[in-house]
Amino acid sequence: MWAVVPVKDFAAAKQRLAPVLAAPARAALYAEMLDRVLAALTAARGIDGVLVVTNEPSFARRDVRVVPDRECAGQSAAVAQGARILAAEGHRAMLTVPGDLPRATAVEIEQVLTGHERMTIVPSRDGLGTNALALSPPELIRFQFGTASFEPHCAAARTLGIEPRILRLPGLCLDIDTPDDLALLQAMAAA
Numbered sequence: 001m002w003a004v005v006p007v008k009d010f011a012a013a014k015q016r017l018a019p020v021l022a023a024p025a026r027a028a029l030y031a032e033m034l035d036r037v038l039a040a041l042t043a044a045r046g047i048d049g050v051l052v053v054t055n056e057p058s059f060a061r062r063d064v065r066v067v068p069d070r071e072c073a074g075q076s077a078a079v080a081q082g083a084r085i086l087a088a089e090g091h092r093a094m095l096t097v098p099g100d101l102p103r104a105t106a107v108e109i110e111q112v113l114t115g116h117e118r119m120t121i122v123p124s125r126d127g128l129g130t131n132a133l134a135l136s137p138p139e140l141i142r143f144q145f146g147t148a149s150f151e152p153h154c155a156a157a158r159t160l161g162i163e164p165r166i167l168r169l170p171g172l173c174l175d176i177d178t179p180d181d182l183a184l185l186q187a188m189a190a191a
Contacts, residue, residue: 001113001134003041004082004096005064006075007034007054014100020179033176034099038064043106046113047095051085053078075145083138093136096143101131102185103171111169119157120165123150125173125181132172 011023013030021029041050042063050064055072067085071077079096086094095112097104112120112134119140122132130149135141141156157164176182 001093006078033102040104044109076143086138094138095134108169122172
């Protein structure tokens with residue numbers, strides 16, 4: 001299975017952290033979290049490759065495939081672009097995760113893949129967002145990423161007669177969007 005990771009321009013990333021972090025610190029934090037996500041994906045058994053959809057000029061890694069974000073219309077459009085590419089190449093499944101999961105691990109990614117059939121979903125910590133989504137085939141549903149995407153993604157699967165497999169995994173559930181998320185991450189690191 002291939003993974004698709006949509007990557008924002010670093011300078012525009014993590015705007016909701018502006019009350020506690022200046023722009024250069026937000027960009028550096030996002031780049032560090034992205035590195036951790038990509039390291040976890042490339043180390044996970046069952047991930048055949050990683051496709052990054054981005055226009056970030058400073059992004060460069062040899063262990064992933066990079067394609068330009070043609071639409072520049074957000075996470076859903078970038079993931080849909082990746083899904084179309086993979087489907088056109090004959091891949092029968094994909095996993096998508098965002099780049100802001102600093103506690104993502106190869107072990108948890110492997111848990112998503114193990115037992116996956118049609119749709120496996122990992123919600124965000126608050127249960128509203130989607131932090132990992134595995135689909136077979138890649139274009140199984142219309143992507144609806146955003147603050148409250150978990151229920152719409154599940155509903156889209158159920159419309160097709162598919163009961164989504166839901167996993168709550170602590171590393172994949174923690175995305176860093178708000179000052180409270182950042183404080184939680186810092187407290188975990190200090191413990």
